[in-house]
Amino acid sequence: MSSETDVIVLGAGMAGLGAALHLQARGREVAIVDRRGPAEETSYGNAGLIQAEAVSPYSFPRDLRRTLDVLLGRSTEAWLHWPSLLTTAPWLLHYWRQGTPERIAAVTAAAAQLIARTVAEHQALFTAAGVEGLIQSKGYLRVFRTEQRLEAAAATQEAESARWGIAYEALSPAQIAEREPHLAQDLPGGLAGALWMTHPLGALDPGDVGKAYAQLFEARGGRVLIGDAQTLAQEGAGWTVATAEGSVRAKDVVIALGPWSLDVLRPLKVTPPLGVKRGYHRHFALKGNAALGGHVVDEEKGFVLVPNKRGVRLTIGAEFARRDATPSAKPMAMVEPVARGLFPLGEALEETPWMGARPCLPDMLPVVGPIPGHKGLWGHFGHHHLGFTLGPTTGRLLAEMMTGEAPFTDPAPYRVDRF
Ligand SMILES: Cc1cc2nc3c(=O)[nH]c(=O)nc-3n(C[C@H](O)[C@H](O)[C@H](O)COP(=O)(O)OP(=O)(O)OC[C@H]3O[C@@H](n4cnc5c(N)ncnc54)[C@H](O)[C@@H]3O)c2cc1C
Known part of the structure; x- marks a missing residue:
């Protein structure tokens, strides 16, 4: 059995959930696909801080x-x-190079725009999800x-x-x-x-918060499906992914696979560091x-x-x-x-x-935005030490870009091809 939706979000961690909820709030029909379930990986095991103060990057x-x-x-x-x-040396060198005072100042200025929204974004979801x-x-x-x-x-x-x-x-x-x-x-x-x-x-248990956000998403009409993101394939003007409930097809796909994001991007010859x-x-x-x-x-x-x-x-x-x-x-x-x-x-x-x-990513900013050369493909990953904090905020930014709204902050610092 196959089905159609407006957007497939690959990954049910805080990044995927944040993007899915904001797309849904803008009238998009959304299916989240994860091989496990909501908030079972990095978004389960973190320290649960929503760091309203963390403007400067964790630099080398x-x-x-x-x-x-x-x-x-x-x-x-x-x-x-x-x-x-x-394996790690080239990345470490890249990370070290991003640690100059000039780069840190630029990254801080960008991050401050995101950080300023984080508490309000989560508070709206806590209330709606009853957590x-x-x-x-x-x-x-x-x-x-x-x-x-x-x-x-x-x-x-x-x-x-x-x-x-x-x-x-x-x-x-x-x-x-x-x-x-x-x-x-x-x-x-x-x-x-x-x-x-x-x-x-x-948060006393960040995994429970993520699961409650997923329930909110489902209560609002979204679907959470079990499937392997590596089955992503281009089909005509859209994309399909195989899931336990059959293949799902959509015009737009968001890659929110956290540390596994390159597993899907590498075969498409997209290799951010x-x-x-x-x-x-x-x-x-x-x-x-x-x-x-x-x-x-x-x-x-x-x-x-x-x-x-x-x-x-x-x-x-x-x-x-x-x-x-x-x-x-x-x-x-x-x-x-x-x-x-x-x-x-x-x-x-x-x-x-x-x-x-x-x-x-070496500059400690996430990727938020389109994947050039692959129409309908969007990136929302690389949230480093702050993915629990930032997921709903960068989710808003991505949803605004995808639906043609004016983005609340300049998205240029988060381009996938900035390196
Ligand atoms: C010890 C530790 C403490 C931390 N403390 C904090 C903190 O206090 N505050 C904070 O803001 N951040 C913290 N972080 C960072 C934060 O946890 C991460 O930035 C965030 O969880 C990343 O979320 P994500 O949704 O991008 O990735 P994930 O939560 O890892 O989600 C990725 C999803 O992709 C799915 N997936 C992977 N491969 C496939 C595939 N092939 N097919 C289908 N699905 C797939 C996985 O099952 C998973 O659900 C901490 C991290 C660690 C490790």
């Missing part, structure tokens, strides 16, 4: 000591997977262990806040203890202080009467503590590796004891950590 550190620590496997923030080096209970609106804490790092971060934050109107408050160790009494109780020397980012939102930064999480029970009030980011050690329905989700940093290389045990083995020093984690709730891959 130009600090020699931090880079050396990564190369030598001494950092708890990032790891280089040496067996993947032949307000899964969201905390108490911001998050960036905690620092040393005066030196705290002072440097505070100076940068002050300048960024003045330029982009980002709210935050500096907290003393006593003020941190008032908000999070179980934090740093046994940390030798305690914490130096924190920057409390007051406006971001925090999409790399990955792999990340891990593990859930822990709460120890004794310990409680975690909100999201806490350990800025010096590079991990996030997330209050979660199962206890605490510990999410950790960036591993530069081939997307499909076997998961590494070392990152979580290094970070877990360090995290236990900051917060009393109970027993681990899974045998092995979850692993996912952040889809990253």
Whole structure:
């Protein structure tokens, strides 16, 4: 059995869902096709922060000591997977080249236009999907262990806040203890202080939020189908994809396959420099009467503590590796004891950590827009560290472009052929 629709969205992560909901709101009939189901991959495993403050990109550190620590496997923030080096080196070089002050300033100016909308876009969907209970609106804490790092971060934050109107408050160790009494109780020397980012939102379980958005999409008449995006084929003036419910045909197709987007684009000879930064999480029970009030980011050690329905989700940093290389045990083995020093984690709730891959272009901006040379094909991928935050916002931008509306911001920085 085959069917027709206006738009096929390939991928049911936050990027696919964000685009599908905005296309639907503009009167398009939409089918989402995913080989698993909504929010089962990267959009399940993240830290759930809606980062209303994250205007500057996660650029390649130009600090020699931090880079050396990564190369030598001494950092708890990032790891280089040496067996993947032949594959990852060209991308890493590209990423490094994008880390100049001029490029960072240009990327920040573009990202700020997106970031400014993120909370409002999600809030409209939380209300419509009835998931307000899964969201905390108490911001998050960036905690620092040393005066030196705290002072440097505070100076940068002050300048960024003045330029982009980002709210935050500096907290003393006593003020941190008032908000999070179980934090740093046994940390030798305690914490130096924190920057409390007051406006971001925090999802307790990002996967549940994604699933609720998918239900909203279906309740509004959309279809979520199981199928393999790699069956995408051009047919006359349109495109078809094979699904468990027969083939679906549409004039327009959105590629929102996150770290798998090149699996479909490469055969079409479209090869933007999409790399990955792999990340891990593990859930822990709460120890004794310990409680975690909100999201806490350990800025010096590079991990996030997330209050979660199962206890605490510990999410950790960036591993530069081939997307499909076997998961590494070392990152979580290094970070877990360090995290236990900051917060009393109970027993681990899974045998092995979850692993996912952040889809990253070297400038840390996503692709949003048409795929030149392939009529009806659109890209919506590469949301790097911020796909949970950005999905509905860049989804709006894409839907505006696809339906001929005036885009709310200049889409040029997100062109697929910008490299
Ligand atoms: C540890 C970690 C912490 C993070 N924390 C945050 C955070 O706090 N805030 C934030 O904003 N972002 C965060 N991120 C980033 C964020 O998770 C990603 O940017 C985002 O999930 C990407 O969404 P996506 O929809 O592009 O990809 P995905 O969620 O991976 O979705 C891609 C979809 O494509 C489907 N697919 C793949 N191949 C095929 C195929 N052949 N056929 C059919 N379907 C296919 C998959 O099943 C999947 O559903 C974090 C990431 C990690 C790893």
